[in-house]
Amino acid sequence: MADRPESDRLKALEEKLEKARKRAEPEKAHMEEHYSQAQLAWRMVIELVAGLGIGFGIGFGLDAVLGTRPWLMVIFTLLGFIAGVKTMIRSAEEVQRKQMEAASEAAGDQER
Template sequence: MAGPRDDERLKALEARIAAAKKAQEPKPHMEEHYSQAHLAWRMVIELVAGLGIGFGIGFGLDAVFGTRPWLMMVFTILGFIAGVKTMIRSAEEVQRKQIEAADSAARDEKG
């Protein structure tokens, strides 16, 4: 049967195992690097999508109305503006998440 001394030794062993597992966890720097790359690709895709959609709408309307290339140019510029606005919104979202994470980390350190 396990006595109180064995229970203490078992708890100490579990604590050492938990500390060793925590030491082997991947570095947060690598996760941050991948999330930054993901964000960069997301922004590039948003910009290209805005340009492509604007070009497509303008090209289609030019074909219908016979106003080549005016509507294509106008809608391509509008697509670019929409893509940039979407990129700015994404950057603000990421910034807001980082501020919230920093605030919660500061609260955890205090409390």
């Protein structure tokens, strides 16, 4: 190696680095996809729990003010659950739409 010029050594090093980067890219993409799925799952759980909590809080507060325990608390908790599920469905549709757009863009790029 000592007898080769510096530029040849640099080219060989660059080729080795490029090969190493190409091998590492699939792992990185997989990890990013894994984290995005985990973030989506947490987002949906938080939306559901928030809906339940807000419904429970409103129902409990109205029950305390109006003295109708536990009817309004039960009704508003159910309404909060329904609202949380609707929000989760909207989030899932949003993610699905983004994935469909990405897939159609990828298909369009492959045709070119």
